[in-house]
Amino acid sequence: MTQDPQILKCADGETLAYHFSPGSANRSFGVMFCGGFMSDMTGSKALHLEQHCQAKGLSFLRFDYTGHGQSSGDFVAGTIGRWSEDALYALDHLTKGPMILVGSSMGGWMALLTALRRPERVAGLIGIAAAPDFTDDLIWRGMNRAQRQALLDKGLLAQASDYSETPYRITRQLIEEARAHLLLRDPIPLTCPIHLIHGLEDHDVPWETSLRIAQQVQSEQVDLHFIKGGDHRLSSERDLQRLTAVLDHLVASLEAPTS
Secondary structure (H helix, E strand, O other), rough: OOOOEEEEEOOOOOOOEEEEEEOOOOOOOEEEEEEEOOOOOHHHHHHHHHHHHHHHHOOEEEEEOOOOOOOOOOOHHOOHHHHHHHHHHHHHOOOOOEEEEEEEEEHHHHHHHHHHHOOEEEEEEEEEEEOHHHHHHHHHHHHHHHHHHHHHHEEEEEOOOOOOOOOEEEHHHHHHHOOOOOOOOOEEEEOOOOEEEEEOOOOOOHHHHHHHHHHHHHHEEEEEEEEEOOOOOOHHHHHHHHHHHHHHHHHHHHHEEEE
């Protein structure tokens, strides 16, 4: 039987659905998973990471942004700023101590924004086809002139999705509000260890995005993992095993005593 999620009430009355697994007392780090655009916390990567962290004694948090999954709110009212606030609120209210953030697709953007605002809490970061700035670099730039004008005039544009029968509902507010949160135009002042995993056959978020992140962050501890033949989801059994191997390596390096 699927366990019902716990509910965290936000200051504005919206609620975030989440699942939290406490870690062992002898583990120094926890893991928080940030999902993608129009995704939720029941995806294969989130569940695989949860099972792995439970086996390793690491605390683990997965949650739904407002307008996603089992959280409250309307998806079309959502913005990058709001969803990043959700991630920050979840980190602040549901976790303790140093955390490793794992972000998939849009979740990679959320993880970067969260780490920038809580550098003292974020010990490391893993991006899976991380997609910072996707609203401008991929959606807006990918539209033709007629689509852009329709979005500006009507405020809403439906785009077909390869991952759902429900089209992506892109709002003018989403595009315009996100411009206050773009990251790849300037250096990103993050110094924690970062691992970026990206499929070379990703047709949604080009692998060059991970290369741009690596170039823009100030951290000198950045590992790039390009997967030949890998798609955007990176959710095959081999991909999931690779993800947990990267996590284990990061945890081991963080827990290693310093000389």
